[in-house]
Amino acid sequence: MPEEERAAAGRQLRDAVLAMPELQMAGSVAAYVAVGTEPATRGLIFALWKRGTYVLLPVLLPGGDLDWATYEGPDSLVAGPRGLLEPAGDRRGVGAVCSADLVVVPAVAVDGAGRRLGRGGGSYDRALARVGPAILTVALLYDGELVDAVPAGGHDQGVRAVALPSQGISRLR
Helix, strand or coil: CCHHHHHHHHHHHHHHHHCCHHHHCCCEEECCCCCCCCCCCHHHHHHHHHHCCEEEEEEECCCCCEEEEECCCHHHEEECHHHCEEECCCECCHHHHHHCCEEEEECCEEECCCCEECCCCCHHHHHHHHCCCCCEEEEECCCCCEECCCCCCCCCCCCCEEEECCCEEEECC
16 A cells, blocks of 8 residues: 555544544553554544543563553654554553553454454453453554455454444444
8 A cells, every 4th residue: 555545544543543532531552553564643642642542552572571651752753663652651561451441452353253463472362351341442443454254263353343444433342
């Protein structure tokens, strides 16, 4: 997908997530800084922060689990492992994701049952396993990445909704 199309998709996803009723009431959101060709998230993170939302971003730990730290604006991001950008602030612990009112996660693909295919490290499966059933978890996808089925094992954690550029938010079963 050309960069211009990816940028437009990132803006559409940002707008769809920002319009969610759950987000209007959220005091805290866990999100991530996109890398490579993932759907852009910087605009979403910045908009949340400007609204006064407490934004938690992941910090990759050596064993692959995710710690969390507070986003304090664009200048608060530093280079992390594997080409990731992470917040430079104090770490809040692996359980901090449990305090989020909404959790936005990356995915390579998601199926109609909410099974999520990631990059294979299991970092988000561990984080999502800590999130309570009442908390909305949303994967950001490009059109075509909501598929009929993805492979899943016993450790894989699903999501409750997806955001697609052409369709906005779709709740999953």
